Amino acid sequence: MRRRAALAGLLLLTGCASGPSLETQGEVTEAPGDSKHLTIGSAGFTESDLLATMYGLLLNEAGYKTSMLTVANRELYEPALESGQIDVVAEYAATFADWLNAKTNGADASAVGSPDLKATMTALRKLATPRGLTVLDPGRAVDQNAFAVTGEYARQHDLKTLSDLGRSGLEVRLAAGDECVQRPYCEPGLRKTYGIDVTGVDPKGVGTTQAKRAVQNGQDQMVLTTTTDATLDEFGLVLLADDKHLQNADYIVPVVNRSRAGSKGVTGALDRLNDVLTTSDLASMNQQVDSWRRLPEDVGRTYLEDKGLLK
DSSP: OEEEOSOTTOOOOGGGOOSOOGGGTTSOOSOOOBOSEEEEEEOSSHHHHHHHHHHHHHHHHTTOEEEEEEOOOHHHHHHHHHHTSSOEEEEEHHHHHHHHHHHHHOTTSOOOOOSOHHHHHHHHHHHHGGGTEEEOOOOSOBOOEEEEEEHHHHHHHTOSBHHHHHHHTOEEEEEEOGGGGTOTTSHHHHHHHHOOEEEEEEEOOSSOHHHHHHHHTTSOSEEEEETTOSOGGGGTEEEEBOTTOOSOOOBEEEEEEHHHHOSHHHHHHHHHHHTTOOHHHHHHHHHHHHTTOOOHHHHHHHHHHHTTOOO
16 A cells, blocks of 8 residues: 655645536536545544554455545645545544534534434534545444543542542542633543542543643542553553443544445445454554554554454
8 A cells, every 4th residue: 555645736626626516516427436546644643643554455355456645634634535535534423423514514503413323324424425535333332431540549539430530529630721611521420420429520631641641640549531542551541431422422433435436345444344343342442552652554564464464
């Protein structure tokens, strides 16, 4: 797989996009395309690089030639996906649904992403189809907001879930982004859904080293991070299960340009990864890149070979 790591040649001429015309928006008016030369998009962070690499390797195995293009901004790569300058990208179901919804219906539109995966996928596909995009089935891996405490704290108070923490009556100072005080998935949701006594938010960011150290050192009791955080072990932290599903269904979904990559060949190749990739697998691969300094290409290839997906 050839790698192109810059924006050279990416002409984001949205007026020339190849999606359906206004007269046919919402309809599928032509057969899905099957270009044999496909560009895989990456958003430029470790997890996105890993997914793009594995997509490319699987498509190569299925007889396609691929290259990879890094575009670190959704405002740029999504129009490129519509126009066919990027053919395939890994997205997050609820986040992408809300992003397309805001683009289609305005920034003040009510959110369509939710903890309900089926409802989220229905909304996402309804928004994607008029733009010439096909959203493939979600896999088993999900990268969503999550909350972690120290392993010692969890053992001391017998905590495995956020419900356990709520029932404990413990006062909790939370290390998170400053927006946590108003976001429904964060402080308000922890109070309403789980009855957790959040005494304050320490604005150290989402999953940052500073935030994790604050919990490790006992300054705070819990940190907002993600389910595929690769460095929790380094800080002695463990996730508490979101057992009442406060967080949105940010399952990983491949999104393709229908006119170039909507074929059964592409779908079949990418579905093979969906069948095996788990959240813990992805967290482990992130750790190998971020902590062990292995290359995404090497980590992705080893994983696919170990799972019998590459010869």
